[in-house]
Amino acid sequence: MKNTIIYLFLAASFFLVSCEEVIEIEVNEADIQLVIEGDLTDENRIHKVKLSQTGSYFEPGNFPVIEGATLTLTNASGESETLNDVGQGVYQIENIKGEIGETYTLTVSHEGETYEAISSMPSGIILDTLVYNTRPAGPFGEEGIVMIVNFQDPPGERNYVFFELYLNDELVEGIFLYDDATTDGVAEAGYAFFTVSPEPGDRVRVKALSMDRDVYDYFNTLVEIAGGGFGLGAGSAAPANPESNFTPQALGYFGAFSVSEIEGVVP
C-alpha cells in the first residue's frame, strides 16, 4: 500500500518534468563490521549460517567471508550443537531440526566478541490457493496479470510472514512482507504480488516463511532501507541500519521460520 502512494507521487513529479544525472559523492571511511545471516526452518534439510564483512559502498560485491569463528545453536529443550565450519564463511546446522513452537539461541564468537540471538518458530500461516487476476494499467506498468496467494490467517495471534516467490524455479528478487495487523483471523486473507508480472504458462512457487516479531521487524526495517530513496524530496525518512536481533548489535539476523508452500501454473 505504501508503495502505491509513493508511485503516485513519483508519477506526479514526472508530470513536472524531472531529470536525472549521475553525481559524485565522497563517502566517509567506515569501520568494517561483522554480518551474520542465519536461517532455521521446519524443512528437513541442512541449514546454514553465513558470516561476512561489510565492504565498499560504490564498488560492492567483494565482501570478505569469515572463517574460523565458533558458532553454537541451542534450543529451549537444552539440546546444543556446534556448527560445522565448512569454509567460505558457511557454518552448517546438521543435527538440530527446526520444530514449531521451539525457541533457538545462536551464539557467534569471533575475535573475542560474542554475539547472541534468540528466535522462536511460530506455527504460522498455511497457504491455500493461488489466484490470477487481471491487473489494469497503472503505476506498476501496462495491463497484465497479478498473482494473489490466499491463505487462512490463524486468529488470536499476530503473524509475520516473508514470502519467497519463484517463477520457473528462479527466485524473484524482492522482499515481500506481510503482517496481519489489519487481517487477523481472516479466513480468506490474500497477498498480491503487485510488482511482479508473470506470463501465461509460467510455473509459480510461493513459499511463506512465518517468523517471530523481532525477525519481522528486522526485515521490515530492511525493506525501508533497501527500498529507500523513494523520492519525495527526502529519501527514506529515517535511514539507519535495521535493528538486528543480535546482542550486542551486529548487522544481519538469525531467524527460525515455519514454511508453507504452494505451486501452480499461470493460466
Add this chain to the structure above:
Amino acid sequence: MNNFKQAFSCLLAACFLLLSISIQAQTKATLSGYVKDGTTGEAMIGATIFIPQIQKGAYTNEYGFYSLSVPGGKYQVQYRFVGFDTDTLEVDLNTSQKLDVELLPVSRSVEEVVITDRASNDQVASTEMGTTSLTIQEIKKIPVLFGETDVLKTIQLLPGVKPAGEGSSGFFVRGGGTDQNLILLDEAPVYNASHLLGFFSVFNGDAIKGTKLYKGNMPAEYGGRLSSTMDIRMKEGNSKDLSVSGGLGLISSRLTVEGPIVEDKASFMVSGRRTYADIFLNFLNDTALSSSTLYFYDLNAKVNYKLGEKDQLFVSGYLGRDVLSFADNFGIDWGNQTATVRWNHLFNDKLFLNSTFIYSDYDYRISIDPLEASITSGIQDFNLKEAFTYYANSQNTLKFGVDAIYHTFIPGGISSDSITEINQDFEKRYALESAIYFSHDWSVTDKIKLNYGLRYSNFTVLGPGTYYQFDAEGAVTDSSTYNNGEVVANYGGLEPRISSTFIIDSRQSIKASYARNRQYIHLVSNSTSGTPTDVWIPSSEIVQPEIADQLSIGYFRNFDDNKWEASVELYYKDLQNQIEYKNGADIFLNENIESQLVFGRGWSYGAEFLLRKKVGKVTGWVSYTLSRTFREFDDINEGNPFPARQDRIHDVSVVAIYEPNKKWSFSSAFVYNTGDAVTFPSGSYEIEGQIIPYYTERNGYRLPAYHRLDLSATYFGKNPNTNLNASLYNAYGRKNVFTIDFRESETNPGETEAIKTYLFQWVPSVTWNFNF
C-alpha cells in the same frame, strides 16, 4: 484545571492593575477611527498615524482601526502607509474625535515615486523584532515559479526563513520543523498549505491583502506553535466599485470579483483559481498518463457588513482541493476548508473587541479503484476567540483575551466495498486546546519601549477512546478505555513573552526579546518534505508537548533618510520534546503511530543580516543567515547530537526590483543555501543475496549547495488595467538536487552510482493580468 484558574486570576489581576495605571495617566482626548485604501475601501493593516509635534503615534490593527490618546490641542496628524501618499490633516483634539481616513496609492509616475513614497523609521522604533510584514503589492513584484504570486514562497526569501525543499511551500523558521509554523488565513489555521506537492501554496495572491510573520517571538495573543506564526489576511472586497480582476497563465488562471453590496456598508470578494496542467497530459502518447488527472482549484470568499458605527461583521471562507489520479485506478485528493466569522465591536473609542468563530478542516482521501478501497484521514477544528484591545493612552496599549479550540483528529482507516475484510476504522482523537493571555505595549520613556505579556495554555485530551501503552519494541503492553468527555491527559503551562527596544536615536535602536512557546499538536510526516498524507496527532500520555525558548537580540539602523533599513539579529533557541521516528518506522496506516516515535531535544542558533531598500526606482533586499540546528535523541545516532536536516549553515537571498518608468517593472531574486544534512551509506553488505547499504552517522553528509536566479518582467501597456508578465525561474539552469538515489551503474554493472533527480531547469511562464 486548578492551575488554569490560578493563572486566570493572576492575569485578571494584572490587567486591572495596568488598567488603573493607565487610567491615571494624563490624557485629554482620543483620536480614533479607521484607515482605508481610498480606491477600494480595503482596511489598511499597520498604517502609521503620527503627530510630529509631540512625537506620538499609533498603528492600525488588523481591521484598520486605530486609537491614539494625547493631551488636548491642535495637531497636524500624518497618516501613512508604504506605497501610498501620506495624508496630513489638521485635527482639533480639544475633544475626542473619530476620524476615518482614506489614503490613495502612489501613482505609477516616474518623478513622483521617490518624493511621495515616504519611508518611515518604523523598524527602528517599534518593539517588534523577528517579524516581517509584506503587503500583496510587494509580494506581487517578486518573481516566482510559474508566475503565480505566492506569499509562502516570497517569505522564504527573508532571513531566518528557509524553504523545505525545491518548489516546496513548507518552510523552516530558525531551525524549527515545518509543523512548527502556525499559518493562519483570516485567523483560521491552515493545516496543509501546499498545492500540487508544494509547488504552489494554497494562498491565491488575488484574495490576499498581506501577511505578517513572527519568527518565534510572537506577542501573547498568538500561540500553539514553536517556531513561527504567519498571519495572512484576506481582502475584504472593494466597497466602492464593482471590479473584476484576474490572470490567464500557462498552467493556471484566476478570477476575482469584488464590489459593494451596500455602498460603504457592505462589500464582498470572491476569488477562484484553477490549474490545468493535466491538459498537457493529453498530448502524451502514453495512454496511462493521458488518462490521468492532476489539478487543483481553490476558492476564497469574504463578505463584510458594517452593522453600525460600532459594529462590523466579517464572514470569510476558503475551500481548496487537489486532485491527482492515475489512469483511473489510483487517486488521491486533499484539501483545506476554513470558515471565519468575526465581529468587531467598539465599546468606546479606546476599547476594541474582536470575537471570532473559526472552523478549519483538512482531509485527504486515497482511492484504489481496483480494490474499491479508500483511505481517509484529517483534522477538524472549532475555535472560539475573544480578543480585547484597550488603547489606554499613547504610551500604553493592552491586549487580553481567551482562545479555545476543539480539535478532532481523524487518523483514518481503510474501507473497501469489495474486500470487506480489510475494512478498518481507526479511532478518532479529541482534544480541547485553550489559552488566556494579556500583553502590554508600553512606551516607558521616549527611548525605551517594552512589550511584555503572558499566555497560559492548556491542552486536554478527551475521550471517548482507547489509549495504549507500548514497550520499547512498539508492542502494546496495556490499554485504557475512556468514556465520552473523560480526561485522558492534561497539560498546561505559562508562556512568558517579552520584547524591549532601546532607541539610541531616530535612526538606530537595540532590541532584545525572549519568548516561550508550547506546541500540543504534532505532524507525523512520511518524509521530510511534507506530503498530503502527513498526519496530525495530539499530545498524549506518550507524546509530551513540545516547548521552545527563544532569546534574541538585534541592532536596527536606518540610513539616508530612512530609505535604507539594516538589521542584525542574533538568536538562540532551545527545543524540548522534539519528535523523530524510530529507525525504520512504519507510520502509514498505523493506528498505533505513537509506538513508532522517539523523543529528544534540539537547539539552534544563528545570526540574521538584512539590508533593505524600500523606496526609489530600485528596491529590494539582501539577506544573509548564518545558523546551525542540532537534535539529540537517545535512540538515534548512538545518543550523539546530529545536525537536523534543515541545518543550512549559509543562506543568502538577494531581491532587486527595478521600476524605470510607468510602463515597465523588472525584478530578480537570487538564492543560495548550504545543502541539507542527509544520511548516506558509508559501506555495504549482503543479505538474502541483496546488497544492503551500511549506515554510520545520522545526517553526516551534505547535499550539494542550492542556488538559483529568477527573473521577471512586467509590461503595463497603454491600458492601465492590464499587464503582461513574463518570468523565468532558475534562469541559469542550475540542476539543483531534489533527491539523491543510489543504484547499480548501467555502464559498470556491479558498481553503485549516485543519481540526483532535479526539477525545474528553466521554467518560463507568461501571465496576462487584468483588472476592470
